[in-house]
Amino acid sequence: MMNSTPIVFVVDDDISVRESLELLIGQAQWRPQLFESAQAFLAHPRSLVPSCLVLDINLPDLNGLDLQNAMAGDRPKIPIIFITGYGDVPRSVRAMKAGAVEFLTKPFDDEVLLSAITDALASSRAALEREGDLRALRDARATLTPRENEVLEMVVAGRMNKVIASDLGISEITVKAHRGKVMRKMKARSLADLVKKVTQLAPPPD
Incomplete structure (x- = not known):
């Protein structure tokens, strides 16, 4: 049977950040999946369980905003929580307008991140349920x-x-x-x- 535990994807090129978030996410009983680059994340198959993405906006290859744009057509139902080491107001506004659910500046409080992830996973779960209902309607119409x-x-x-x-x-x-x-x-x-x-x-x- 497929593992239905919610997945929290993390894309950050800093291994120390990935390791700390892996521990935090695991302790919250979610399933962490870590990537050091945007390309590595995009190469991963789409998840069929509730999921969200914790995304560093400053990446060495494809940056976080570019990845957000790429996901708009490919994986629009994965809520994104941006994290950054810089207080970048213009980019945070751009990210939120494009649908990000949160924008956190490092260092951030663990509880604030966990709360944002909880809300993002609830949104993902609701989107997947709507998608399932729509699929059932299409099947019935057929x-x-x-x-x-x-x-x-x-x-x-x-x-x-x-x-x-x-x-x-x-x-x-x-x-x-x-x-x-x-x-x-x-x-x-x-x-x-x-x-x-x-x-x-x-x-x-x-």
Whole structure:
């Protein structure tokens, strides 16, 4: 069975920082995974359990802000906690605007970091649950027949059964039967719930 313990990734080129954070993270009953460079982290496969990234903003190759940009398309659901040895206000503002959950200046209090990690992992867990729910909705929609899909689109558009029947050239009883199958397959409790589910499946606007 896959280890479901939350993972805290650490990317920092300072081995002493990595070792101290490894100990702190382990004591909190999370699973630390350490990297000395941004490239090494990007080469690691995506995690399927709640996770977050503790990221040094000053790295010798690809810096922390560049890694944050790279992750925006590849791993957007991993919350980032930036750490830095310099009080860099412009870069901290840039990092937070790009979605970082925290920006800490070294040396930072262990409890402050642990609190930030706790919040980040809760956010990651919620994102993974939403992703799982959306995957289940897509799978359910894929089980609908072409006719059931036609009825679904008309139902969520607010069309009455008799109008749908007329447009599709079928009886109203047949429309009701298709509608019932759609509700069951989509696990919708009501029309409002069905509309909500279909809305969730709609692609985001450009």
